[in-house]
Amino acid sequence: MQEIELKFLVPKARLKGLLRQAKVKSSEVTQMAAHYYDTSDQKLAQAGIGLRIRREGDTWVQTIKAGGDGIVARLEHNALLDNEQVQAMLKSQKLMPDLTIYKDTSIEPLLADFKLKKLTKKLSRLYVTDIERITRLVTEDDNGAKSSIEIAYDYGDIIHGEDDNHRQSIQEIEFELVSGDLDFLFTTAKTWCKRYKLYLSTVTKAERGGLLLHNQDYSPAIKANLKQLDVEADTSMPAFIRAVVHNCLLQILPNSSAIVAGSQDYEHVSQLHNGIQRLHTSLKTLQNFSDQLNPEWLPILEQTASLLDDYGKLSYLSDYVEYKLRQQGAPAVDWSTDIDDIKITPIDTVRANDFQLTLLEMIAFTMSDPSIEPQADKLAFDKVAKNLSKQYDKLLKALQSFVDSSENKADSTDKDKLAQLYYHLTSLRYLSEFAAPLYHKKESKKTLKRWLKRVKKAQKTLNCHLNKVYYQQHYKQKASTDANALYGAGWLAASQKQSGKRCQKRLDKVQDSDRFW
Template identity: 25%
Template sequence: MAEIELKFQIPSQSRAQFEQDFQKLQPTRHRLCARYFDTEAQQLQQNQIALRQRLEDQQWIQTLKAPTEQQFERFELEHTLKSPPASCDFQLYRKHKPAKKILKQALGDLDIPLILQFETDVARYVLTETHQNSQIEIAFDVGEIRHKDQAIDIYEVEFELKSGQLSELIDFIRPWIQRYDLWLDTRSKSERGYALLQGEESLPVQHQLPLELEQKDQIATILKKIVANCLAHLFPNATAIAADHYNSDHVHQARVAIRRLRSAFKIFQSVTEHVQPEWPEQLRDIFQQLGSTRDRDALAESLIPQLEKAGSPLLKLPPHRQKQPDISALFRQTATVDLILQLLSFSQEKTHSKAKSSHKILCKGLSKLHQQICQDAENYQELDIESRHRTRKRVKRLRYNVEFLQSLFPEKDVKTYLKALKPLQESLGHYNDLFVADELFRPYVKQNSKAWFVLGWISAEQQRLSSEAAERLQQFAENTKPFW
């Protein structure tokens, strides 16, 4: 009913060695020819559902796949077809309650006709391995996805947990990553097919998803749920960047997801021993490498229109002064992939402790942040630049941690508090952007005197936003009370 699998792309420089080594293991070869169907309006795709008919050697099998609450676990239902299908419909699912429910929620009507969308032609090499107490199937796929006269290559390996523990699956995979530089790819063949069909260069951007906690959850369980939620936010954006099919929004959301992870680890560090000390440091390094790319993107989107409105003679960012990091390579690096898998394994571990614990312990961290922000409000205009940046980071961290725990409190109270935080975070964020802009344009005046106008505008805007931020901080401190 459910499958747990991790898919990886094999970089071109490793393919010959991978294929040579894999064939030595004497895998079984299968020919897989699949046809993917959807409604005319592509309602299945909109709900992340895939419906295919696949010829596996000499046997036709119809498969329905749909997402579950777990990032790498999918609902899967297979039917063996007695004869080559002339068409595809939903008849097989009318008496299967889970499948019918999924399709009803997505479509409403199971009589909607289906249309062929695209096809795949794959040579699959399969072998099964035992690792500790788990059975793991390794599938090496070589082939292509086709739509009319267009095609994209498939060259990837999937590790599926047939039985056992996810932690053992990940432990089994790690040496493969080290040897062949495999990088994690969350895209299904269905998703890649739709991208080909629609001519999309970049993949959909993933925003953060709702997080549901329970009052009975132990501290360790809460942390694992938060990490799983942050990873579900990060994975699709990391895949887009690694595949070099990304835009500035993917970079922004990847940074937000990483910042949320770092915020979670910080608030939990005093109440749990489950966090590996190197994780926050590794996340910080990735965050910083994404930073320069995101900073320029953000300034291009926000600063340039403001400069144009102000009549600036210079309406473009200065050229890069140094070589920029290859962020696609960053998410393909073995160290990054290994970190992500460690976090995934941690997020899915069962909590064995029977000791009672309460989320109220975490509220002490919220109270501390709230108090620190209120203290900063008393003399914000007198603070040095680094202290002001610290205030901004506290506000962000407070927001993320409130969002993590919001399902444990009355919705109205949470919304009121977050509503008070939002304008404060925006003012402090815009204020910080101006310092980034100043660092970018100040060295440029030697090459282009028009940059003096920009620096003058930045200086005036800094004064205005500093006063605005101080006022909003004061309003927050005086009018906003903790709800926890």
């Protein structure tokens, strides 16, 4: 069975109103105690598998979850257990899952690498959850086609398996499709998201338990993983853009989930910004690949990325650039006031309702049927080469524009020209990475590998150079109120000459490379 579920965190200010909607006459309240199992080194969790035994009212259910699309859909297998046997195991403190029930099921292949008999011996209870769940069923009858959703509000604690005092609170609401139309799930979730300003979260209870065991509040930042891009040579245009957006969301959602939950970690902000950049590139350069792309997504993504970038750069300057300068003998410069003066923090930015609704709409887009679109019979391969050529031409024009401005010593525009050059180079890199799986022939692969290597190096070097320009200007401005900043301004100005030369070499290699398309 496949579970399709959307999970949200609830702002405290909206909790009372939300509970009034959750606690209707038809709603049910269930006390749930769940025992979660894994090996001592959490091999199941590393494989994306969650295994539990949970008391749901008067019944006990063994559940395993795994696989799925990495966002809202997962394989789920539930098995009712014999109450007397469970009570006996509880009495002897030997409650353990029965893995033999997964033989000849869709779950068995996912456990093939573990060898069930050996895995059973290695399992232990790592953590438990004590939850009060309020559930209500929402239904729709659309011309005889019935759809139903279970809305579940969970409140309680996740508790360390060996220390009852070591716990973390849980407060979240879930929307699960029970039957019928997927659109009904997203329409309902959007309504609640608007009304109660909910925040999307991809953090499962099993993941929370793993974090509790390691005394961590948030999972590590997630980088882009192109191995998860589900694209083949014969992928259609609508299927291609859905796969690309899905791949971007696999990076965006875990990082945004950590931030809305309270993380101020630079890496979460940086990787979320990176994911949004990749997504923005795909929507802008591949906008004609689907009729279902919403043009309103782009400005929201642009604004979110800009706010994250402003905070991220200043945070990096304060924590890393300043530290490096002090190692070079620079006097200390305090940037804490500058950071405090930023009115919109990453948490505020990511919690913004328009951004959360945009994420929700894009998840729905990735799960929609590409075969019903007019372009469904057109291959992405035939179109993407034209898009790559257009982006390459834009890069060359931006490069020439920057060279011309530098030769004319138009210093006031150099930063803008440099930013434009970086934007077009970054877009070309991401578009090349998205297109790579379409070029599977041997003669293309070698050229592709060389091209991607050179584009990545050029982008990284140009980003470093552009950041030095940004940091140097900040130190220069800071010097008007703090003379200690003069050292940093001078040091960064001097280092720009060397980084500029490196940029030129990297860009020349990109221009000299054979294009793979």
